[in-house]
Amino acid sequence: MIRRRIVGDYLVPAATLVGVLVAWEAATHAFRIPRFVMPAPSAILAEGWDWRYRFLGHAWVTLYETLGGFALSIVVGVPLAVLIVYSPTLKNALYPLIVLAQSVPKIAIAPVLLLMLGHGEIPKVIVAFLVAFFPVVVDTATGLAATPPELLDLSRSYRASAFKTFLKVRLPMAMPFFFAGAKVAITLSVIGAVVGEFVGSDKGLGYVILSATSYWKTELAFSSMILLSVMAIVLFGAVALVERLVCPWLAPAGEE
Amino acid sequence: MIRLDGVEKTYRTRRGDLVRAVEDVTLHVEENEFVTLVGPSGCGKSTLLRLVAGLTPVTRGAIRVRDTAVSEPFTDVGFVFQQPVLLPWRSVLDNVLFSVEMLGLEPRQYRKQASDLLELTGLGGFETKYPRELSGGMQQRVAICRALLPDPSLLLMDEPFGALDAMTREEMSLELLRVWEERRKTILFVTHSIPEAILLADRVVVMTARPGRIARILEIGLPRPRTIESEFDPRFKAASDEVRSLIFARRAATR
């Protein structure tokens, strides 16, 4: 049983990945594809290794912008969700604004924001935040509203205060929803940070990709992209890990 | 212990229409009496329980519990619903302790009693499990323990066994009777099942639909403690025939 799972969960995808890389490497040599069109995996790896120290600085900037935007999306998004759920008036007032903010393409906002806020990391943090906060608000609000009415009746019948009910019932009830939103938000934050860097910056992995392509250094662009993906995956995994720690009751039931 | 006099409840729906859920309900329930409410769906049974608990105000008439007019929730009451509505993040024991915690009592002082209750309902050894690791019947037992822990003198049960399969249902009814014999309290119990209503009750309140009214109140003279055997008593059959005819006669008349 366990063996089959290891084969299915790890071996098959790993073998597929290796297969694709080998085919790719072979194709670039066999068809003499120019390296600025499609560099071989080995060339990408070599370039990435060359850049390892410079990458560290750029990756740090992008990470910082991503985490800043993500943190802001939670700090702003969760209280907003609480307001929306507890006050119908605020809900009517805020929802259209939030949806409007969401429907403006963030790539279109980015140049304007950079114009307003100048260069540096802060505008990128704000773009990342703008991209990420929508799922946090919507999912958290959905979660807070998902408490069964019977449970709210029960709390009322024990004469528990609204705050106590919020703390002991509604907030934990919303946790799985919140984390669903946060997992989307962390991925979007990476995109937001890179979009911000594309528009105007001299640091960060987005900047490296942009400048590499303008000098036909496709290997460098590819290795930055890979680094960026690894970063996104690790960040996603970190949020998922926090979820498992905060919501242990969601873990699949142990089979005995 | 509970007195409902000429109680009417009219809801205003979100679209602004008025819905009369119950009308002219007069019912007096004695201390430690077990009263069941039967009637078609939508006849206002849940509404009556919520009115008695003070969760929603009456439109007309008066409700008194222990000679105090009910105008807001009071704490001497336990609630059990059709769904167990446990907290999925809490262990079974902590779910039982939820009631005393919400009442503002010190949960640590109730751990022993909570364990005893779980033992009494056949859940000894499940204290540290999560609700989703339990069957529907076991979850409902936890919900009952949660309601019983603060030892309220009034228990309001809204189709508590309605989501369970027939076998578990019968088992739970007898178990509830056993618990009730041991710690007497006043119980208002809503059910769809006529046999269940009769097996449990001192009196069965038969309601009719739209607007909900009391059609008749039947005394159930079956001796206690009751068992499965009680269902073979001729009085059981007579009572269930009467309830059935009351419900179906009304239905035929309104068709």
Ligand SMILES: Nc1ncnc2c1ncn2[C@@H]1O[C@H](COP(=O)(O)OP(=O)(O)O)[C@@H](O)[C@H]1O
């Ligand atoms: N909060 C509410 N707002 C409007 N109508 C309600 C509300 N609660 C119940 N009703 C209506 O009152 C009637 C009785 O409902 P309920 O007490 O739940 O009946 P039962 O429990 O017997 O099925 C139904 O017609 C229902 O639609």
Ligand SMILES: [Mg+2]
């Ligand atoms: Mg009901």
